[in-house]
Amino acid sequence: METSVRKLFDRYESVFNRSLGGDIDMDEIASLYASDFIAASPAGIMTGKNDDQLKQVMAQGYAHYRDIGTKEMWIRDVRVYPIDELHCVAHVAWTATYAREDQPDIAIDFDVHYLIQELDGEPKVFGWVSGDEQALLRKHGII
Structure with a gap:
C-alpha cells in the first residue's frame, strides 16, 4: 500500500502545480478522491461528494491560491501508517511558495x-x- 499511496501523492503534487499554472483538469483532480469524503480543520468539519460541486469548489480554490500568489506546492515527505489492509493515514509534509509584491518569495x-x-x-x-491555513497565511503576511 505504501508504494501506491506515494504514487497517489506524486500525482496529487503534479496536478496541484499544473492547476496553479492554469492547466486545470477537473476530472483528473476528482480522480484523486473517493466518492465521498470528510474534512476537518479549525474551521469545522465538512462532508462532501465527489461531484460537480466538488469540481466547482476546487476550481475556485485554485483561483484563490493563484490570487494570493501561490507559485508552487511541493511535498517534502510522506509517511504512511496502515490502519488495515485497505486503509491508511498518510501524513504529508508540504512546502508552499508564495510570490509577494516588492518582497522575496516566501x-x-x-x-x-x-x-x-x-x-x-x-x-x-x-x-x-x-x-x-488562514492563520498561517496571515502570520506570514500572505493574506
Whole structure:
C-alpha cells in the first residue's frame, strides 16, 4: 500500500502545480478522491461528494491560491501508517511558495493528514485533517 499511496501523492503534487499554472483538469483532480469524503480543520468539519460541486469548489480554490500568489506546492515527505489492509493515514509534509509584491518569495511548511482507502489497487483520498491555513497565511503576511 505504501508504494501506491506515494504514487497517489506524486500525482496529487503534479496536478496541484499544473492547476496553479492554469492547466486545470477537473476530472483528473476528482480522480484523486473517493466518492465521498470528510474534512476537518479549525474551521469545522465538512462532508462532501465527489461531484460537480466538488469540481466547482476546487476550481475556485485554485483561483484563490493563484490570487494570493501561490507559485508552487511541493511535498517534502510522506509517511504512511496502515490502519488495515485497505486503509491508511498518510501524513504529508508540504512546502508552499508564495510570490509577494516588492518582497522575496516566501516558502511556508505545513502538514496535512489524509485518510486513504485502496480498493482494486487504486488509492483514493476519503478525508483529510489540516491545521489553520488562514492563520498561517496571515502570520506570514500572505493574506
